[in-house]
Amino acid sequence: MKTMMSTATAALCALSVAGAATAQEILILAEDVPAGLNYDGPAAAIPSSQQGMVTLLEPLVGYADGETVDGVVVPDFDTFEGRLAESWTYDADTLTWTFNLRQGVTGCGGATFNADDVMYTFERAKSVSGAAPIGWFLSNVASIDGFGPEVFGDDAAAKELGDSIVKIDDYTVQIRQAEPNALLLPVLTIFGLLIFDKETMEANATEADPWSHDYVNNTNAPGFGGYCLESWAKNEQITYSSFPDYYRGAPDATRVSVRRVPQSSNRLVVLRSGQADLVTGLTPREYNSIADVDGLTVAGVTGNENLFIHMNFDVEPFDNIKLREAIAHAIPYDQIIATGYFGEATQWNGMVPSTYPGYAEVAGFSYDPEMAKSLLAEAGYPDGAGLDAFGEAFALSYVAEKESTLGPIVNVIQTALREVGIPATLDPIPQTQYGDRQLVRRDLPFAVNDQEKPIGVDAGYAIQLFFVSPENGGLNNMVNYRNADLDTMWSGARVDPDTASRDATLAQIQEMLAADVAWLPIVEYRTQWAFRDRVSGLKWYPDNSIRYTDLQISE
Template sequence: MTNDLKTMDRRSFLNHSIGFTAALGTTSLGLSLAASGPAQAQTKPLVIAAPATPQSLDTEFDGSLGTLDMIGCLYDSLVAFETIPDPDIEGVLREDVADYPHLPGGLKLKGKLAEKWAVAEDGTWAEFDLRQGVMSNWGNELTAADVVWTWERKFALGAIGGFFTKLLGMSGPENVAAVDKYKVRFTLPQANPLLMKLQVNLYNNILDSTKCKEMATADDPWARDFLANESAGFGPYKLAQLVRGQQAMLVGREDYWGGAPAITQVVYKEVPTSATRASLVQGGAVDIALVLQPLEIEQLQKATGVSVASIKASPMFWAELNTKFEPFDKIEVRQAMNYAFPKEQVLETIYRGTATLMDGPMPSIYPGFKPTAQYKQDLEKAKALLAEAGLPEGFSSTLAYNAGDPIQEPMAILYQTALREIGVEISLKKIPAGTYFNEVSGRTQPIIFFTDTPWCPDPGYSIQLYFDSGTFSNYGNYKNDRVDELLIQASKTADNAARFEMMAEAEKIIGEEAPWVFISYPNFTVNMRSNVKGMTYYTSNNLRFQDFTYG
């Protein structure tokens, strides 16, 4: 990386990186780079520097950063949360995920592909009246058959969509039926409070079944090959180019039901090094730089021409304490591990203002959150807890971390140093990024750093995702019979007041039993040129390019 990138102009960067001019030439896509000048401002491409391009565009099988950003622009869901101004950052909106008991489903929603809906008070059914005349990027009209086929695909493939069907307690594809051409009905075997909340999920978009069926084959009846590399949806953009490892390009749809997006061309470029991404946005060669290190963010906050939005968000960062490994089967030991962690030091020296203290087992921005894990560093208390557990001289163990995340190694070293003061000696194990998740999901390590986000802003969803003893993502093998019982009870009632009370009890138990070292709530940070306006925060932690304009 040279200083040239800091001053490289926009056109120079684009022309020198992966043949951009040829890709956008009028002979290939009918597009061209806008000439500079006020009259052309709305047609210049929005250029994003990201760590990676999408690996797949199929929401059944890929949840990587690049994929998330593409899905929210290529597809639409039936409904969406209303938005409200962010209370901390001027000019930024965020989803209104609060509980509204007087509204259908307890949510403040706006229509997307559905213009009207009705929900049973007990959460056993919901009906959606679809907008008429909505066309896909392939020119096929939206009908109830598209919604039905989309859910049939979830059942058939049983991947991410299969997780949704299980959460809703669905018995089979027959739970989603077309009432008529433009009306679809969801009917569940029993009440379920997540029926409407899951309709908002980024990965509950609706597919153009006509196009998918056209591209299906006998060996691939659900068009997996096609949807991995193309889109078939009703969103505001269509895919113009995808060259993995280089860039993805989107074009705004003039026939989009909600009106053409303000920015009609988007270029999503793979720039693997965060320092390079930071320099590019500072120099003006790109409009948005994603996933930067805290020190780089701090420096950009002082830079001319750059706007940094660091937003309180849903991601969580913790250390799994695997209860199948001694001595982490003991509650007192897990509590001691929490009291030993140097949280304030980590927040100050590593996160540098881009995270807040984690004090509960779910995102603090979600309704139903209770601060039940209020551990701050107290080494004397940690020593006393180890003595209570029969380990007054401490013990030895191993802490694993992701080599691909630069903040994890210095954090591990700080923790290792603090633990020595209470007699606990941990060796550090650096896991290559390519195999890191296998170690997490395989539950192979006694302690391992992990970061994740429950996309559904609901306490029952969040707690079940990580602490139900039978769920796949309970990576620490935590089990508490009362927590399991509370989750079952909460899944069967649409009474949010009762559900939140149950989940408050579950949060209290989890906070006390400390199956995690509760570390931080990292902010969702977007680094933009100052003329980029319209940022909206979504709990799925992705961008929607249709929100942005040039100011």
């Protein structure tokens, strides 16, 4: 107890420099701050980095508000609203979308938004010059003409925008698809196609880095959002100042400071002291402990967050399906829900979020140690004999900064695996290293992941993102899963105009993924936040990032 108190006291002292938020300024505590702001960069898969991107940059379109759940507004995924694009039309005969852009929009650097910024953003995406080509991937998912896998070849012309995206005038842009595909508007809402301020980006380009990746990775993401970057110290703090000329109205919170406090217990102590206004990433037990505290609110939704076990097909012995099945039946799902989530989770019985259109319940692995042992023997490793030969393959990696939440879970998993003969060890690694190895290098052998969510609200989008082979348009295929039949089925389903037919194909694909244990789904859990009563207006988005422009701050 003495150690715990001194740690919490140190956290309070560290924050005393910033002081309690005053007037319309707020202080947020998180497990980390952005490692980079480049959505085509190595930090793109890290939630704290995505939070920074959506704070500074704006999309062409967004979702309208839907219902309110537990005090949080959730989107209406059937209704789109203009953001930087004011309106649009679609010509089915030519597969062409015409976007009428909003006039009079300016950015933090003084630039005026127009079609050149849109053209630059898509040109940069098609250059596939970043470490993680997310802008290209989203364009490919939406079937934008010319954004196929050929851009990764040696033909420089394949990387040029061509006539698939055309500037008609300063405030009109046309986008042509290669085939009918209903995912265009949804992908335009996602952080990987937010619009850059071309003038500032080009001003910070170099001969070696013509698309300013280094600048955005380390200095700023210039755009047309409601906040401007005031200061940024990686691994410490990031501060945003509201932009008074923001086209949707000046944000109510005039200054937002986000401080890195890795231990969730320390974030909770500081929130309860009144020195912080909002905290993220507490454990379910910690959220529950303040649910009835006067002056504090805990709110959340069941959206798309989950926990799964990642097993890399390119690393032996995880190419053995029977071994994968053995692991699936060695996991005590109910114990993880009770121990790790204080009952605030449910077993995940599918391969994509259960809240998404096209979801099929296809997994539902049961905890059965005897079956796990039998499957292990079928895999050629009776009682685990021979598995020690694979060295570090069974080192279970997880994000070190999430020790408060993941520590109890990985210990349960390790114990359960060892009980059936699988020599699991634990390997906590820094979030930046984890993100790079997952998204860019794809070399993590064995890992627990609770930060991946398909931001496009569609089962098919999730399938292309995580399971389609890279040569056929997959991006974040972290487990290196390859199945030619799946690739072929998805290429047809993504342009199938018949919803029932498309959903039937998606269900077949999900059955294939479950049969191969492409990854091992464990639980789905609530996205939650805790905040002082002076903060209101919270909305949930599929990227699970807060839009500070939504917040209302009372005196």
